[in-house]
Amino acid sequence: MSYSAPITDIRFLLNEVAGLGEIARLPGCEEATADLVAAVLDEAAKFAAGVLAPLNAVGDRAGCRLEDGKVITPAGWAEAYKAFAAGGWVGLGLSPDYGGQGLPKCVATPVWEMWFSANTAFTMLPQLNTGEAEAILLAASDELKATYLEKLVTGEWGGTMNLTEPQAGSDLAAIRCRAEPQADGSYRIVGQKIFISYGDHELTPNIVHLVLARLPDAPPGVKGISMFLVPKYLVNADGSLGARNDLRCVGLEHKLGIHGSPTCAMSFGDNGGDSKGAAGWIVGEPNRGLEYMFIMMNEARFGVGVQGIGIGERAYQQALAFARERVQGRDAVTGAVGQPIINHPDVKRMLLTMRARIMAARALAYTAAGWFDLARHAPDQAAADKAKRCVDLLMPVVKGWSTELCQQVCYDAIQVHGGMGFVEETGVAQHYRDARIITIYEGTTGIQANDLVGRKVLRENGATLRELIVDMRGVAAELAAAERLQSMALRFEEDIAALERALDWILANGRDRLAAVLAGAVPFLHLLGTVCGSWQLGRVALAAARSPRKDTYDPDYLRGLIELARFHAHALAVQAPALAAAIVGAGETAAESEFALR
């Protein structure tokens, strides 16, 4: 149940695939020298393996408790969080103006992946700070920034996102939480929120809640939502902590997984009396809360995609170790007894499937992280714009597809263990349970797919996706010209053609048959993810084939990457044409079904 960061994979992908060299030359990214990045990755790997990973099962077993109004997190959480914040890890990718390390996102991303591998339930706490900090940085007043931002970036205080209410889950239009303006320019917040991760705890002296609520004169629906900053303790003018605000955790959810992370039901302003609400300050302008929320949410969605990669990697490592140690049965071909089960063809197939899925999703996430950096820092405006378009288009894929793959990886990890996988002490079931939330929170897979098809593809008539397809065809041509990669090129061409067929159908029917198109949205997300996986692993194979043997990488490692890309192409991505057919088939037959559900 130990964890060892996949440093070689991370370095290879950063340097050979995600273009770290190019990014480190961008203005504002110059600190990300090869030496610094190597040092950061090594330090993170040590902290992840040595401090966070051993607490993962501890947190799962202990869970969180609400006692005398206080949320008690698992033993070891407080010390680990103190060390985590002291190490500067919270603000690794955040602005140095407010105490962050300012490293490029493509460097921060593998580090966050390590934290999620080591201990997802723990890491949700600092992850919340990053999204909240981005929202405050982009939308809040200078006063709020001055008071709160550095505390969040350094991790001195915790952060939360208070969106969901019992009647408003995916549907934020239904939010009822109210905000009353006060004479001093502040607001009084009254309402109930549920599913608030780290909504309360004793790990930091203060907690900064971003709360979606409605002003008295707000229009109905999502256009009447505003965002408020609501601290657990009020902050005095000198920065010291003042009175307790009128908000509290009224209950903890009993969940399938991530037991170490308190999921709180929060009540704002239920003390009644004169105060009539929790004191809050508006972030940005009235009725633009949804827009600011999406700054946070985009950050969070990317992070949840990385959670999928991280949890998947941990589950894979455990399954691989078990398969190498566990001896059962005889060799199917030679009949030799005493075989470690990794030698059984089906176990090998499962492990290859797991590793191929993780590497495909990881290569895409790191590449997308590089696009973030280009979008923010590239002096060439056209390059920055294209990177922005790509990352916007593929954000629902990084979130939706990586998290769905993670479920299958964790499923296979249990399967490799056989009966031992069903026994909680083995530890692999925890990954399966923990992972189950990631296709739900920060927008379900269905919502990611609707976002992809609706806001991303249909709205711009498929323009960015067509651009990406041109890039993909370039990779296919390179594969076709490379030695031993031709069959992969042929397969990839088929995948791209399937994607184009599906795209054409969506564009042709998006107006008049939207219900059918949306019924095919999740299969389309899977198709686009699969083809992106072929694309990225094609780039991996090209880089591995190009790399001189006696260079930085072990030749067997490079051979293994090519084998993995080939396996992905022929065993997994081969589903692409079927997915294209399923999009149309699911869309049309689902839309026509009137009496089938009973």
Next chain:
Amino acid sequence: MSYSAPITDIRFLLNEVAGLGEIARLPGCEEATADLVAAVLDEAAKFAAGVLAPLNAVGDRAGCRLEDGKVITPAGWAEAYKAFAAGGWVGLGLSPDYGGQGLPKCVATPVWEMWFSANTAFTMLPQLNTGEAEAILLAASDELKATYLEKLVTGEWGGTMNLTEPQAGSDLAAIRCRAEPQADGSYRIVGQKIFISYGDHELTPNIVHLVLARLPDAPPGVKGISMFLVPKYLVNADGSLGARNDLRCVGLEHKLGIHGSPTCAMSFGDNGGDSKGAAGWIVGEPNRGLEYMFIMMNEARFGVGVQGIGIGERAYQQALAFARERVQGRDAVTGAVGQPIINHPDVKRMLLTMRARIMAARALAYTAAGWFDLARHAPDQAAADKAKRCVDLLMPVVKGWSTELCQQVCYDAIQVHGGMGFVEETGVAQHYRDARIITIYEGTTGIQANDLVGRKVLRENGATLRELIVDMRGVAAELAAAERLQSMALRFEEDIAALERALDWILANGRDRLAAVLAGAVPFLHLLGTVCGSWQLGRVALAAARSPRKDTYDPDYLRGLIELARFHAHALAVQAPALAAAIVGAGETAAESEFALR
């Protein structure tokens, strides 16, 4: 979280698809009149919904405890079991010569499905009796039959299968448990067993263990395994209970799911002293234990496939109810607010996927149950032989494919619930956790697939599968000739062609490239399952189309079945050609991969 047996689906499949009418005319099955079957199904539906279903969550929360050497099952288990046994349900499909009801397997199967829907953890107890009774009936001496069989068939005593040992999971060749012959013809059993479901409990006054062990002179490997009957309490000549035998539960597993079912580590013969072992009696002949075990195991594997259908149905019902009640968001096409989420295209797609998968697996299982009956009772030897061949071939599909589908159904059931699905109190997570064992126990999906490819397909050079393909083509021709079913016919023809391609590849490479073929075995199991699903839902659609409107079935119900079959063909079975490609692709690239796993 309630459960209502899908009586209409069951009746339709039994009568219109599985051929209950024909089976009820077989000698030995005459009691299964339409009236009796209807009464049995109705009574079972009442008991399942009224008694067992409400205990499902109770058992999950309470779990089992080992206290002072006694295994304590959840509150309500004892009363429910007493009523279950008193109702004659344990022996519903077992021989009337020993207290059973003697109903055909195709009638018993939907009843067992109801029990599994209602409460899988509970139902594992009586399920064990059925497999054990079959093994004793076919293999044990008259004396053992006289002493034990009726007790097991009526459920007065419990039964277990003691196979697994720490070093012998899937690999029974590694069994070390020993059996020493005694002068009186009995044996003394010494050894440890793990993962023994209901290995101990207080629900019945006695428990009859079937234990695999080795005689002192046994050859190594699976050819040296014998089967022993080892009762918890010795039985006196008059049938009364005598001394406690030297066996005990030494620990309970802490599991991901099925918490209501005690999973015991058992120790035989550790009291030491003069006895030196637990008293046991050999079942059948020495060293033929594996063969007898497979009698039990085949029964159990079919039962586990039915568990998959049952758990899936329960999860589907819960998701459907939630989707009808939960209001979120606006209609994607009209923009109307206040929509129950079932109106959202992606939620509808998920529910259709769940129902199509369950109905496909159910139709196959009931049809296979009918083959059991034909194999056992058909006076026409050719018909009986063919039914036997079919059921042997498809047993790994009923087990492996139905249980894998169930995972996806339970996964989607959580997904439909959104965040509520992750909260344990909602109850749907229990199905997801409970289901996770069924692709593992009684032979993992990998083992089912190896059985299918190795013992079933390669050994007979694909003969029975070719026979089935002829039958499938017949259904495809009927679909092609029926009004409004032509597009389904075209799709089904493609599925069959994909199956044939995969079969040809397996047969061509089974000798010289067995490792590659076995790496493609699980995809092949999925392919065969998928095509069987198309076949069975094709038969469902034909039956629904033929059925006169004002007959027994609501016309909307019949329309719904056709819609469901069409959805399955175009949205799900459309994967068949990709699966055929994946079998070859996974097989070849996995076999060639040397360095990819790290």
